[in-house]
Amino acid sequence: MSSQVRLRLLPSDRCLYDEPIQVKVSHLRSRQVVTIKASSTDEKGVLFSSSATYRADGNGDIDLVRDASLSGSYVGVEPMGLLRTLKPNTLNTLFIKEEALEPHMVKFSVHDEEQDQILAEVTNERLLMADGVSRVSVKEGNFRGVLFTPPGTGPFPAVLDLSTIMSERRAALLANKGFVVLTLPVFQEKLGNLKMLHLDPFEEAIIFLLQQPKVGSKRIGIIARSKAADVALSLAAFVPGVEAVVWINGCSANTAFPLFYKKRQILPALKVDTKKFIPTQSGAVIAKYAMDDPLKEENRATVIPIEQANTNFLFVASEDDLNWDCNIYKMEMEERLKRHGKKNFESMCYPRAGHMLEPPYTPFCPSSVNMFVKMQIMWGGEPRAHAAAEVHLWKKIQEFLRSHVSCDPVQLTDLN
Structure with missing residues (x-):
């Protein structure tokens, strides 16, 4: 050198x-x-x-x-x-x-x-963790996760971070901004053993989160992407205590597995037709058009009734998402809420972004294995525009959660 x-x-x-x-x-x-x-x-x-x-x-x-x-x-x-x-x-x-x-x-x-x-x-x-932020592994009742808590006495707003598989990255970064964050994987057991999904463990997690000594909000915010995003919608529609939901590149219907709550099925599952996958030269497939249409008569029972939720929504859709037709789902939810006289939503649309919207400065991923179909999936996105979308969205998420998941007295601390 x-x-x-x-x-x-x-x-x-x-x-x-x-x-x-x-x-x-x-x-x-x-x-x-x-x-x-x-x-x-x-x-x-x-x-x-x-x-x-x-x-x-x-x-x-x-x-x-x-x-x-x-x-x-x-x-x-x-x-x-x-x-x-x-x-x-x-x-x-x-x-x-x-x-x-x-x-x-x-x-x-x-x-x-x-x-x-x-x-x-x-x-x-x-x-990933600022000085003074604490990390505690949690195993309570029927859920397991990780709790991140900012330094100081608070009170702080509470956020439930749902991911398809266990991930601490986004939760830790939100804790740096002054939120008490509990992160959970949507699937608490191996997919091969799973025949249905229950909301009850997530309700336990919400109760646990609101009981934390530094939490000052009476209700929580939820942030989720992809399959986890429809779970977040279902929590808002059926489970008390949800003040705000950040829905990122998901579906407006319950997907993959029948959904149960209080020992009864509340939503059947919208299915995917793998025969509609589009192959590409890289070996990965485009899955965007393989999901059944939730608005067809035979699938309407899978649509999540978010119109009955007393919740503020931030709908985020990437137009170049090659995994979900998420912009169509976003527009359907907007129209449905409007028909019910609801104004409790905001929307963000990123024209050249792909499915994998992450916190800023994450390496761009055009394709990888999808855990549901066990195939290489194209996620979409023009790399530079996708990166710009991540920077913009990350600020928007924080503003939205601060605005809607409030404490009394308000004392939101940004540790940056």
């Missing part, structure tokens, strides 16, 4: 996962062309990497906020492009970073390709 060339991450090498950084290189030769690389290994041991070529200015400086990439994983000015474009060394692989205690470690390095030399390197430590 060159002793002169300097690579800096500003404001610090250490930051929260959802915070941007400024990458700067100095002490290069005037107009020198170099390659800046990023690499990270996920929790499954999969290596993700990206690179971009830059030309230094007359002073030998490069600033990714100012300067355009000439070639590589992306072209143009994109300050966080190296993170967004991290790609796996195996096709159709999802970036796995779900455990909150360990940071996301990304190594940045500057290379002189002509000399085959590393000029400088630095590691970015991207924390």
Whole structure:
């Protein structure tokens, strides 16, 4: 490595996962062309990497906020492009970073390709938990999950974070913003053993969450995507205590498994026809048009009666979602609520975003295995537009939850 060339991450090498950084290189030769690389290994041991070529200015400086990439994983000015474009060394692989205690470690390095030399390197430590946030594993009654609590006395609003499989990332990041967050997997047992889904364990989780000493809200917010999003709608419609729901790229009907509550079936399952999957050259399939139409007469019983919910909704749909026809479901719910004289909803639509909307600066995933059909599925999205949607949505989610899941007295703390 060159002793002169300097690579800096500003404001610090250490930051929260959802915070941007400024990458700067100095002490290069005037107009020198170099390659800046990023690499990270996920929790499954999969290596993700990206690179971009830059030309230094007359002073030998490069600033990714100012300067355009000439070639590589992306072209143009994109300050966080190296993170967004991290790609796996195996096709159709999802970036796995779900455990909150360990940071996301990304190594940045500057290379002189002509000399085959590393000029400088630095590691970015991207924390999922801010200082003082507590993490406690929870196993109560019929549910298991993880509880994140901000520092301070509160009171704080309560949020239930539902994910298809166990994930701590979004919940930890919301706790950093001043929410008490309980994260649960929708499926508390192996899918192979599952014949039905029950709302009762989620009701237990809501009661548990509202009983936490730092919680000041009388009702909770829920955030969920995909299959978990229709579970969130069902909780709003049938279970007391839900003040707000953030529904992301889901369905307006109950999908996959019959839904039970209080020992009786409340909704049958909308089915998927795998014969309608569309194959692609990558080996992954497009599943967007394979779900049965919930508005057909024979499927209407699967539609979740959100019009009976005393809940505020934020509907979020990606127009380039290749897994669900979620924008159609969003519009159907909007129209249904309007017909019932309801104004308790907001909507967001992202034209070139795909299914996998995550907290900001997560590596973009075009395709990976779908746990239901055990096939490689295309998720959709134009990478740069998808990344911009994630940044915008993350702020919107926080604003929506702060606005509707209120405490008395209001004391919402942003730890950033």
